[in-house]
Amino acid sequence: MGQSRSVGDVGVDAGGVVTGTRPHVLATYVIETSLPLQRAAEVLAGEQSTGTFVRVARESDDLRARFAAQVESIDEIPPTGASPLPGAIGDPGARRRALLRLRFPLDNFGPSLPNLLAAVAGNLFEIKELAAIKLVDLDLPGAFAERYPGPAFGVDGTRRLMSRSEGAMIGTIVKPSIGLSPEDLGELVGELATAGVDFIKDDELQGNGPTAPLAARVRAVMPVLQRHADRTGVKPMYAFNITDDIDRLEANHDLVVAAGGTCVMVCVNLVGLSGLEYLRRRAQVPIHGHRTMFGALSRSEQVGFSFRAWQKLVRLSGADHLHTNGISNKFYESDAEVLESIAAVREPLLGLTPTVPVLSSGQWGGLAHATYSAVATTDLLVLAGGGIHGHPDGSAAGVMSMREAWESAARGESPAAALEHSAALRRATEVFGPVRA
Amino acid sequence: MGQSRSVGDVGVDAGGVVTGTRPHVLATYVIETSLPLQRAAEVLAGEQSTGTFVRVARESDDLRARFAAQVESIDEIPPTGASPLPGAIGDPGARRRALLRLRFPLDNFGPSLPNLLAAVAGNLFEIKELAAIKLVDLDLPGAFAERYPGPAFGVDGTRRLMSRSEGAMIGTIVKPSIGLSPEDLGELVGELATAGVDFIKDDELQGNGPTAPLAARVRAVMPVLQRHADRTGVKPMYAFNITDDIDRLEANHDLVVAAGGTCVMVCVNLVGLSGLEYLRRRAQVPIHGHRTMFGALSRSEQVGFSFRAWQKLVRLSGADHLHTNGISNKFYESDAEVLESIAAVREPLLGLTPTVPVLSSGQWGGLAHATYSAVATTDLLVLAGGGIHGHPDGSAAGVMSMREAWESAARGESPAAALEHSAALRRATEVFGPVRA
Numbered sequence: 001m002g003q004s005r006s007v008g009d010v011g012v013d014a015g016g017v018v019t020g021t022r023p024h025v026l027a028t029y030v031i032e033t034s035l036p037l038q039r040a041a042e043v044l045a046g047e048q049s050t051g052t053f054v055r056v057a058r059e060s061d062d063l064r065a066r067f068a069a070q071v072e073s074i075d076e077i078p079p080t081g082a083s084p085l086p087g088a089i090g091d092p093g094a095r096r097r098a099l100l101r102l103r104f105p106l107d108n109f110g111p112s113l114p115n116l117l118a119a120v121a122g123n124l125f126e127i128k129e130l131a132a133i134k135l136v137d138l139d140l141p142g143a144f145a146e147r148y149p150g151p152a153f154g155v156d157g158t159r160r161l162m163s164r165s166e167g168a169m170i171g172t173i174v175k176p177s178i179g180l181s182p183e184d185l186g187e188l189v190g191e192l193a194t195a196g197v198d199f200i201k202d203d204e205l206q207g208n209g210p211t212a213p214l215a216a217r218v219r220a221v222m223p224v225l226q227r228h229a230d231r232t233g234v235k236p237m238y239a240f241n242i243t244d245d246i247d248r249l250e251a252n253h254d255l256v257v258a259a260g261g262t263c264v265m266v267c268v269n270l271v272g273l274s275g276l277e278y279l280r281r282r283a284q285v286p287i288h289g290h291r292t293m294f295g296a297l298s299r300s301e302q303v304g305f306s307f308r309a310w311q312k313l314v315r316l317s318g319a320d321h322l323h324t325n326g327i328s329n330k331f332y333e334s335d336a337e338v339l340e341s342i343a344a345v346r347e348p349l350l351g352l353t354p355t356v357p358v359l360s361s362g363q364w365g366g367l368a369h370a371t372y373s374a375v376a377t378t379d380l381l382v383l384a385g386g387g388i389h390g391h392p393d394g395s396a397a398g399v400m401s402m403r404e405a406w407e408s409a410a411r412g413e414s415p416a417a418a419l420e421h422s423a424a425l426r427r428a429t430e431v432f433g434p435v436r437a
Numbered sequence: 438m439g440q441s442r443s444v445g446d447v448g449v450d451a452g453g454v455v456t457g458t459r460p461h462v463l464a465t466y467v468i469e470t471s472l473p474l475q476r477a478a479e480v481l482a483g484e485q486s487t488g489t490f491v492r493v494a495r496e497s498d499d500l501r502a503r504f505a506a507q508v509e510s511i512d513e514i515p516p517t518g519a520s521p522l523p524g525a526i527g528d529p530g531a532r533r534r535a536l537l538r539l540r541f542p543l544d545n546f547g548p549s550l551p552n553l554l555a556a557v558a559g560n561l562f563e564i565k566e567l568a569a570i571k572l573v574d575l576d577l578p579g580a581f582a583e584r585y586p587g588p589a590f591g592v593d594g595t596r597r598l599m600s601r602s603e604g605a606m607i608g609t610i611v612k613p614s615i616g617l618s619p620e621d622l623g624e625l626v627g628e629l630a631t632a633g634v635d636f637i638k639d640d641e642l643q644g645n646g647p648t649a650p651l652a653a654r655v656r657a658v659m660p661v662l663q664r665h666a667d668r669t670g671v672k673p674m675y676a677f678n679i680t681d682d683i684d685r686l687e688a689n690h691d692l693v694v695a696a697g698g699t700c701v702m703v704c705v706n707l708v709g710l711s712g713l714e715y716l717r718r719r720a721q722v723p724i725h726g727h728r729t730m731f732g733a734l735s736r737s738e739q740v741g742f743s744f745r746a747w748q749k750l751v752r753l754s755g756a757d758h759l760h761t762n763g764i765s766n767k768f769y770e771s772d773a774e775v776l777e778s779i780a781a782v783r784e785p786l787l788g789l790t791p792t793v794p795v796l797s798s799g800q801w802g803g804l805a806h807a808t809y810s811a812v813a814t815t816d817l818l819v820l821a822g823g824g825i826h827g828h829p830d831g832s833a834a835g836v837m838s839m840r841e842a843w844e845s846a847a848r849g850e851s852p853a854a855a856l857e858h859s860a861a862l863r864r865a866t867e868v869f870g871p872v873r874a
Contacts, residue, residue: 179504
C-alpha cells in the first residue's frame with residue numbers, strides 16, 4: 001500500500017533526483033472509517049495510485065516516491081449519525097469522520113479530465129475500509145485550463161445575445177414538460193416572448209421523441225422568436241435540449257444555429273462530462289448545462305461528489321450556464337446548500353470565463369429578495385416554470401412579477417416596498433404565498 | 438401531478454383514440470417514503486413526465502393520458518434500517534419501503550439512451566418526498582436494440598482473437614498500476630505472454646500521462662506480443678486503456694489497431710455511456726468496459742443505480758467485456774451481489790451479442806471452484822493482479838495455478854482434487870490461503 005508522506009511539494013524526477021514543486025492535484029474527501037484515520041487514508045492513497053493487495057516486482061521505492069498519492073492532511077470532524085456504507089468493515093463503534101486531503105502527482109494522469117477522475121473518483125468509492133467516501137473539493141493545476149478552455153460565452157456572452165445588459169436574467173421552462181405539439185409550442189413561445197421573458201428552455205424530459213422532435217421544435221420556435229426580434233430588436237434566448245448520442249450532438253447543434261437559435265442545452269450527466277466537452281469544441285452558441293441525475297451522484301451524505309467538486313469539472317468542460325437549484329425549491333436541498341452552490345459557480349476557476357448559475361425549481365418573484373440578500377449579484381439566470389405559467393394573470397404578469405421583484409431587490413428595497421410598487425408581485429402572492437424576507 | 442392509472446397497455450393516439458399496446462419502458466425502483474406509497478409513486482411519475490408544481494395551460498387530460506408515466510405496481514418490502522436520504526420530508530416513523538414499477542411511454546423520449554435516462558434516472562433522485570430512490574431494473578422495448586447494436590465481438594469474438602476456444606479466459610492487470618516505464622512494461626508483458634496468460638490490461642489509473650503515454654505503451658507492448666505470436670501462433674489480448682476526451686478516443690483506438698492490438702479499454706463512467714457508444718461505432722476490436730466510479734452511483738442502498746439496471750445500458754452501448762467484480766474481492770460487495778452481477782451480464786438482452794463478465798479484485802486460483810459452482814460457466818474473463826504477479830514462483834506459476842484451478846472446477850472436481858493435481862495451486866495457497874469450497 002502507498003506510504004503516507006507529509007513532504008508537501010517534494011518529488012523525485014526520472015533520474016531519481018528529489019526536486020521542488022511538481023504540479024499536482026489536491027482532492028478533498030469526507031471519509032468515515034472504523035480503522036485508524038491515518039491507516040484508512042493510506043489505503044485510499046495506495047488504491048488510487050501505486051498499490052495492489054500485495055507488493056509486486058518493479059514496485060521500487062523510487063517509483064512509489066514519484067507516483068504514490070500522498071496524505072496531505074487529515075482533520076477529524078463530527079460524525080453525522082448517517083448509516084455507514086454497505087460493506088464497510090471494522091467495529092461500528094470505532095467509526096470516525098474526517099476531512100482528508102490527498103495530493104496526486106499530475107504526472108499520474110496528465111491534464112485529462114477522464115483520466116483525472118480514475119484517480120480521484122474511481123475505485124475508491126468501493127473501498128470496504130471506508131464507511132463514507134465523498135469527493136468534496138478538487139484543486140487543479142493550471143494545466144487543465146490550458147487543455148480545457150471552459151465556457152466560450154459565460155455571463156457576458158449570454159447577456160449580449162439576449163439583450164439584457166443588467167439585472168437578473170429571467171427565464172422559464174416550457175410546461176407541460178412533454179407532450180406539447182410543435183404548433184402549441186410555437187404559440188406558447190410567442191406568448192412568452194411577448195411577456196418579455198429573456199430566456200426559455202425545453203424541459204430536460206423533452207428530448208427528441210417522435211411527437212415533438214428537435215427539428216420540428218426548431219421550426220416551430222425560431223420563426224416566432226425571429227418575428228419578435230424583428231419587431232422589438234430583442235431575441236429571447238431559447239435553449240433547445242439537444243441531449244442525445246454523441247454523434248448527434250453536432251448535427252443537433254447545427255440545426256439550432258442554422259435556424260438562428262442562440263443556445264443549446266445538454267444534460268451534462270446524460271452525455272457525460274466528455275460529451276459536454278465534445279460539444280464545447282464545436283458550439284457556436286452558449287451551452288446550457290442541466291444537472292439532471294446529479295442527485296444519484298450527490299444526494300447521499302456517504303458517497304459520491306459534492307456539487308462544489310462536480311461544478312468545477314462541468315465548468316472546465318465548457319458549460320456557459322449551470323443549474324444550481326434555487327432557494328425554497330421543490331427538491332431535497334436546503335437553502336444553505338443551494339446558496340453554497342451558487343457561490344461555488346461564481347468563484348473564479350483557473351481564469352475561465354464565468355459560468356452563469358441557473359436557479360430553478362419552485363421559483364417565483366417572491367424569492368428574489370431572499371436570494372439577492374444572500375448572493376449579492378444579478379448575474380444569474382432565474383427560471384420559473386409554474387411561477388410564470390401559473391401566475392393568476394398569465395405569463396406576462398408572471399414575468400413582470402419576477403422582473404420587478406428582482407429589480408426591487410437589487411435596489412436594496414424591502415419586500416414590503418416591492419409589494420407596494422408591483423401589482424404583478426402582489427397578485428403572485430395570492431397563489432404562491434408571502435414574499436420571503 | 439400525474440394521475441396514477443393501472444390500465445396497463447392502453448394508450449391514446451394523436452387523434453385522441455384509445456389504442457392497444459404501445460411501446461413502453463418499465464422502470465423498477467426501490468423507494469422509501471413517509472407519504473402513502475401510492476401518493477409518493479404519483480409524485481415520482483408526475484415529476485418524470487407531465488407534471489410541474491402547479492397545473493398549467495395546455496396540460497389537457499388527453500396529453501396526460503398519452504404522456505404521463507403510469508404506476509404499474511407497488512409492492513411493499515421490509516425496511517433495511519438505513520438512514521433516510523437527506524432532505525426527505527414526512528414523519529420518519531411512517532417510513533415504508535417498496536418496489537415500485539413505473540411505465541413510461543417510449544414516445545416520451547424515443548429509443549435514445551441519454552433521453553431515456555432523463556426520464557427514468559433524472560431529477561427523481563432529488564425528490565424530497567422520497568427517503569430512498571434507487572433504479573434497480575429496466576425493461577426496454579426492442580427499439581433500443583435497433584438503434585444500439587451492442588457488442589460487436591462479445592464472448593465468441595474475444596475467444597477467437599485470443600485463441601482460447603474454451604475454458605475460463607485468464608488475464609492479468611499490469612502492476613504496479615502506474616509508474617512503469619515503457620521499457621519495464623515491455624519486459625513485463627513478455628514475461629506474462631510466456632507465462633501463458635490470455636489477456637493483459639492496463640490499470641484504469643494508467644491513462645495517457647507523460648511518463649508512459651499510450652503511444653509509448655503501444656510501441657513497447659505490441660512488438661513483444663507480435664514476436665510471441667510469431668513463435669507460438671497465439672497473440673495474448675492486451676486491453677490498452679484509451680480512456681480520454683471523446684475527440685481522442687478514435688485516434689487512440691486507431692493507434693492500437695494500427696500496431697496490431699486486439700482490444701481497447703475504456704472506463705465507462707469516465708467517458709460516459711455516450712462516450713462508449715461513440716467508440717463502439719468506430720471500434721474494430723473488442724471494447725473492454727471498466728466500471729470504475731460505479732461505486733459513486735451504486736454503493737448507497739438509498740440512491741442511484743443497481744448494477745442490474747446499469748449493465749443493461751452498458752451492454753446496449755457496446756461493451757464487449759464488463760467488470761462485475763469477483764467473489765472474495767477486496768471491495769465492499771458481498772459474494773452474493775457479485776454472483777448476481779455476473780448472472781445479470783449473462784442474461785439475454787434484446788438479442789444482443791453476449792458480453793463477457795470480467796471478474797477481478799483479489800482474484801487467484803483458489804476462488805475458481807467456488808465461483809464455478811455458482812456461475813456454471815467458463816465464459817468469463819478472470820483477472821488476477823497480485824494473484825498472478827505475487828505467486829511465490831512467479832507469474833508463470835501464477836497463470837498455471839489459475840488455469841489448472843479453473844480446468845479442475847469445470848471438470849467438476851473438488852478443491853482437494855485440484856490441489857492434488859496442481860503444484861502451482863498448492864504453492865499459491867502458501868501466500869493466498871486455502872482454496873475456497
